[in-house]
Amino acid sequence: xxxxxxxxxxxxxxxxxxxxxxxxxxxxxxxxxxxxxxxxxxxxxxxxxxxxxxxxxxxxxxxxxxxxxxxxxxxxxxxxxxxxxxxxxxxxxxxxxxxxxxxxxxxxxxxxxxxxxxxxxxxxxxxxxxxxxxxxxxxxxxxxxxxxxxxxxxxxxxxxxxxxxxxxxxxxxxxxxxxxxxxxxxxxxxxxxxxxxxxxxxxxxxxxxxxxxxxxxxxxxxxxxxxxxxxxxxxxxxxxxxxxxxxxxxxxxxxxxxxxxxxxxxxxxxxxxxxxxxxxxxxxxxxxxxxxxx
Numbered sequence: 001x002x003x004x005x006x007x008x009x010x011x012x013x014x015x016x017x018x019x020x021x022x023x024x025x026x027x028x029x030x031x032x033x034x035x036x037x038x039x040x041x042x043x044x045x046x047x048x049x050x051x052x053x054x055x056x057x058x059x060x061x062x063x064x065x066x067x068x069x070x071x072x073x074x075x076x077x078x079x080x081x082x083x084x085x086x087x088x089x090x091x092x093x094x095x096x097x098x099x100x101x102x103x104x105x106x107x108x109x110x111x112x113x114x115x116x117x118x119x120x121x122x123x124x125x126x127x128x129x130x131x132x133x134x135x136x137x138x139x140x141x142x143x144x145x146x147x148x149x150x151x152x153x154x155x156x157x158x159x160x161x162x163x164x165x166x167x168x169x170x171x172x173x174x175x176x177x178x179x180x181x182x183x184x185x186x187x188x189x190x191x192x193x194x195x196x197x198x199x200x201x202x203x204x205x206x207x208x209x210x211x212x213x214x215x216x217x218x219x220x221x222x223x224x225x226x227x228x229x230x231x232x233x234x235x236x237x238x239x240x241x242x243x244x245x246x247x248x249x250x251x252x253x254x255x256x257x258x259x260x261x262x263x264x265x266x267x268x269x270x271x272x273x274x275x276x277x278x279x280x281x282x283x284x285x286x287x288x289x290x291x292x293x294x
Contacts (some may be wrong), residue, residue, distance in 0.1 A: 010093065016102060019071065019088045020064040026275045027067070030186070032059040033281035034179040035156040037288060041175065041236065042164035045292035050116075055160050058113040065106035066132045066152075072099050073136035081197040121163040128155035139204050146191065146206040150183035171235055178228035185221035185253075186277040188214060189260065193270040215260035222253035229284065238291035245287025249280045 010018075021027055035055045039047045071078065071089045078090030088094040114125040131152035138145035154176045161172040184206065191198070191207035192214055198205050210217040226246065233242050256273050259265070 012094075015088045015093050016098075019068055019094060019099065019102060020106070021067045022064070026278045028060055028063050029278050030274075030281060031063045031153060031156060032056060033278070033285060034153060034175075034182075035059050035160040036285055037179075037281075038157040038160035038172065038175060039164050040285065040289050040292070041171065041232075042161045045289045047164060051163060054113050054116045055163070058110055058159075059156065061106050061110035061113065062128075062132070065103055065110060066135070068099055068103040068106060069133055070136045072096065072103065075099075077201060077203065080201050081194055083194060083197075117159070117163045118166050120166060120168075121159050124155060124159045124162060128152060128159070131155065139198075141204075143204050143209045144206045145204055146184055146187040149187055150180040153183040154180045171232060174228055174232045174235060178225050178232065181221045181228065182225040182277075182281075185218045185225065186274055188218050188221070189256070189270050189277075190274045192260070193267045215257060218260055219253075219257035222257065223250075226250045226253060233291065236292075238288065239294045240291070241294050242287040242291025245283050245290075249284055252276065252280050 017023055032055075035058075036052075039052060039055055043051075071087055074084070075089040075096065078084035078087050084090055089096065089099050110125070114122050117125070131148060135145065135148045135152060138148040142148065157172060157176045157179050158168060161175070162168055165172075188206040188210070191205040194205065195207050197203075198208060206217070207214045226249070229246055232238075233246065256276070259269065259273065
C-alpha cells in the first residue's frame, strides 16, 4: 500500500496503471476466465486465434473501464475504507477529469474491439454497458450489489459464446448460470474484508446482507457453480479430464468454505481466497479444453 508521499512522487503513468488495476492482475484475469470458458466450449476446444485475441483484449479493456468508472463513483467513499483509501482518485493522486478521460479511452478500445464481432455479440456488448456503469450505484440502493456485478460478469459468457457461434444455445445459458453463481461466491468473499467499513459508512454488500451466514452463502454459491458445471459436462459430453479438474476445483471450493467458517479470520485471507479462484478458473478451463479434444 502506498503512503501519501509515495503516491505524490509516483510517475503519472504508473498512477494510471494503478487506476486501471493492471498492477493487480487477479481482477483482470477473473473476468477473462468466463469469456475463455465460453469461446473454447463453443468452438469445441479449438477457437480461431484472432477471436481469442479479441476476447482477451476486450476483457482487459472492459475490466479496466469498469474499475475506473467504479473509482469515479466511489472517489468520496474509498478514502473511508482501509483497503481502497490509496486508490488514485480516492487519494487525489489523479483528478476526476483524468479519470474520466481514461475511462472513455478504455471504453472506446472495448467498443472498437466489439466491431470485430457479429451483430448479436456487438449488441450484447452494448447491453452490458448499463450493468458496468451503474454497478457502483447498486451498493447504495440495492442490498446485494454483487448480484449486479455477477450479471455483468455473465455477459462475458454470452458475448464470447455468441461471437463463436452467432447464437446462444442451452449450454451457453448453463454456463452463464455457473458464472453468475461463481461470481456471487468470490465477490462475496472479497466483500467480507470490508464489512466493518461498509457498515460504518452505510454501503450495502452481500457480505453484510447474509451477515453471520455469509460463509454459508458462499458455500452454496460455489456448490451451485460446481453442480451447473457438472450439468454442462454431461450436456456437452465432456470427457474424463474435465471431471478430474472439476473434482479438484470442488475440493478447493469446499476448503474455502471451511476456511471462511473460522472465527477471527485475518483480512488478508479473503484476498488470498479471491486470488485462488483465479487459479481455480484456469484449472477448469484446462479441464474443459482437455475434455473436448481428448
